[in-house]
Amino acid sequence: MKEVLIKLLKNKITLISIIVLVMFILMIAFAPLIAPYDPSSQSSQKYTGPSNEHIFGTDMYGRDVFSRVIFGTRISLVIGICSVVIGGTIGSILGVLAGYYGGWLDQVIMRITDFMMSFPSVLIGVIVLVILGQGAYKVTIAIGLAFIPRFIRLTRGDTLAIKDQEYIEAIKALGASTPRIIIKHIFPNILNSIIVMSSLWVASGIRLEAALSFLGLGAQPPTPSWGLMLKEGMNAILFTGWLSFFPGLMIFISIMSVNLIGDGLRDILDPKKK
Amino acid sequence: MLIIITTVVFFTLRIIPGGPAEAVLGNQATAEAIKSFNEEWGLNQPLYAQYLRYIIGLLHGDLGRSFVNGSKITPMIIRALPYSILLSVAATIISILIGLPIGIISAIDTKAKLFWDNISRILALIGISMPDFYFGILLIILFSLNLHWFPMHGAGEWYEPIEIIKRIIMPATTLGFASSASIMRITRSSILEVLTQDYIRTAHSKGLNETTVLWKHALKNALIPIISIIGVNMSLILGNVIVIEIIFSRPGIGKLLIGSVMDRDYTVIQSTIIIFAFFITFINLLTDIAYAYVNPRIRLK
Numbered sequence: 001m002k003e004v005l006i007k008l009l010k011n012k013i014t015l016i017s018i019i020v021l022v023m024f025i026l027m028i029a030f031a032p033l034i035a036p037y038d039p040s041s042q043s044s045q046k047y048t049g050p051s052n053e054h055i056f057g058t059d060m061y062g063r064d065v066f067s068r069v070i071f072g073t074r075i076s077l078v079i080g081i082c083s084v085v086i087g088g089t090i091g092s093i094l095g096v097l098a099g100y101y102g103g104w105l106d107q108v109i110m111r112i113t114d115f116m117m118s119f120p121s122v123l124i125g126v127i128v129l130v131i132l133g134q135g136a137y138k139v140t141i142a143i144g145l146a147f148i149p150r151f152i153r154l155t156r157g158d159t160l161a162i163k164d165q166e167y168i169e170a171i172k173a174l175g176a177s178t179p180r181i182i183i184k185h186i187f188p189n190i191l192n193s194i195i196v197m198s199s200l201w202v203a204s205g206i207r208l209e210a211a212l213s214f215l216g217l218g219a220q221p222p223t224p225s226w227g228l229m230l231k232e233g234m235n236a237i238l239f240t241g242w243l244s245f246f247p248g249l250m251i252f253i254s255i256m257s258v259n260l261i262g263d264g265l266r267d268i269l270d271p272k273k274k
Numbered sequence: 275m276l277i278i279i280t281t282v283v284f285f286t287l288r289i290i291p292g293g294p295a296e297a298v299l300g301n302q303a304t305a306e307a308i309k310s311f312n313e314e315w316g317l318n319q320p321l322y323a324q325y326l327r328y329i330i331g332l333l334h335g336d337l338g339r340s341f342v343n344g345s346k347i348t349p350m351i352i353r354a355l356p357y358s359i360l361l362s363v364a365a366t367i368i369s370i371l372i373g374l375p376i377g378i379i380s381a382i383d384t385k386a387k388l389f390w391d392n393i394s395r396i397l398a399l400i401g402i403s404m405p406d407f408y409f410g411i412l413l414i415i416l417f418s419l420n421l422h423w424f425p426m427h428g429a430g431e432w433y434e435p436i437e438i439i440k441r442i443i444m445p446a447t448t449l450g451f452a453s454s455a456s457i458m459r460i461t462r463s464s465i466l467e468v469l470t471q472d473y474i475r476t477a478h479s480k481g482l483n484e485t486t487v488l489w490k491h492a493l494k495n496a497l498i499p500i501i502s503i504i505g506v507n508m509s510l511i512l513g514n515v516i517v518i519e520i521i522f523s524r525p526g527i528g529k530l531l532i533g534s535v536m537d538r539d540y541t542v543i544q545s546t547i548i549i550f551a552f553f554i555t556f557i558n559l560l561t562d563i564a565y566a567y568v569n570p571r572i573r574l575k
Contacts, residue, residue: 115278118509118554118555118558119509119513119551119554120509120510120512120513120514120554121513122513122514122516122517123512123513123516123547123550126516126531126532126535127283127286127547129535130287130535130543131286131287203402203403207405210405210407210408211405211407211517214407214517214520215516215517215520215532216532216536217532217535230407230408230411233411234411234521237411237414237415237419237426238419241415241419244408244411244415245411245412245415248405248407248408248411248412249408251405251408252403252404252405252408255402255403255404255405256399256400256403259399259402259403260399
């Protein structure tokens with residue numbers, strides 16, 4: 001763990017991305033302290049551009065966009081991360097089972113996976129949200145569901161690659177039970193690629209959350225979510241372009257930093273898959 | 275495949291709590307109102323009967339009527355579809371126009387290897403990290419609101435082709451830009467890989483000149499992974515069309531879908547999702563055919 005961290009910090013680009021991500025995490029933790037205004041307090045100054053008082057300007061209700069962007073970090077990053085945790089956990093378990101047992105279980109799981117993979121994630125998200133209804137929690141579930149097949153495919157492939165290796169055979173011959181083989185010997189060996197994959201999919205999670213909220217299917221107003229703020233900015237684009245500029249910039253920066261960290265992690269943990 | 279999708283969509287939409295009657299009439303609706311609504315739409319019949327009726331209608335090209343305003347769905351979709359198809363195709367063309375040349379140049383220009391390495395890396399990073407909806411908004415701010423080059427809304431009418439073209443440039447660029455990065459990367463890596471193969475050396479030693487080797491021998495073989503990535507991109511583009519149509523308020527199948535979701539118009543939701551599924555399946559089929567065309571080895575199987 002320590003080695004990985006040291007290697008990560010040696011790469012300049014990864015280091016900068018980590019600093020950016022740490023800043024985002026600080027924003028999540030200390031949003032009320034950093035934000036100069038209450039994100040939902042309204043004022044008479046509407047649609048102002050960036051100024052000394054409101055560095056990102058104000059929106060259609062005169063709310064401070066900077067404060068809303070900071071509080072929005074909570075929604076967007078937390079949904080991005082949680083959806084990957086949901087999708088990653090379920091997907092990895094199913095993928096390992098499919099890869100290890102093979103046979104009809106594998107057939108069924110892979111058919112469903114291929115079926116879902118042929119749909120773009122946005123469409124899966126929309127369909128799930130039509131069924132569940134709208135809201136921040138539901139978006140997390142919808143994105144998590146869209147990610148499951150991706151993780152199944154990855155972990156199944158990795159499991160297939162190692163399950164016939166000699167050391168697994170040896171443990172089997174020693175009489176280890178199947179759950180023990182999976183948990184103690186297969187899982188640790190594929191964990192690295194799961195971590196790399198997860199870090200890259202967090203970026204997709206942030207982006208999908210923003211897209212679905214932008215469509216009005218995710219977090220509902222007055223929640224400060226970046227996607228929702230983009231939508232509000234889009235509605236007001238004839239008055240001011242700034243309103244959508246900053247939330248979008250935050251989405252861009254956060255996705256980019258998570259992607260770069262993911263790339264850095266991959267170079268260290270999983271050098272084969274470059 | 276399509277039958278599975280239709281079945282899944284049909285039954286999952288039926289299990290939504292409240293049902294269509296409540297969605298349309300509001301939650302204060304009286305029991306009688308709900309009952310007569312259900313009778314009018316045949317919702318009191320058993321599920322399998324409703325399902326059969328829907329499938330038979332579907333096979334006849336009749337998608338039923340909208341719960342909310344009662345208009346027929348098939349004409350709604352036929353009106354919206356050309357806009358979405360045009361947009362997806364234009365976006366794919368733009369992504370190829372950006373991705374393929376840069377990919378080829380970066381692979382064969384060995385003198386400036388480092389430069390092209392960096393260009394391809396930066397473009398790929400921006401392509402992955404820039405959400406298309408944000409890119410679209412930036413284009414609107416720059417080209418519509420400040421430079422006034424392109425109108426920001428709508429798609430234009432079919433009898434004015436110039437308007438159509440003017441209004442499709444920004445959305446298609448937005449969609450195409452995101453996928454151009456992957457096309458560029460694949461083109462570059464597959465050409466580089468093909469160039470190290472033995473038959474390229476043979477072609478060189480036969481005395482063929484550089485251009486012939488590249489265009490006749492290398493590119494054709496490098497094309498296989500490129501075509502598959504274009505296929506993958508096209509189905510991604512189809513998903514993103516939903517968001518882009520909302521941003522540029524273009525008529526189209528994605529706008530129809532989101533509009534019907536907002537109105538909780540289940541029959542329209544169901545039909546648009548099925549149409550999407552149909553096109554995704556169709557694109558996958560096209561990709562397979564194109565694959566077999568450039569790679570005769572697959573055809574033999």
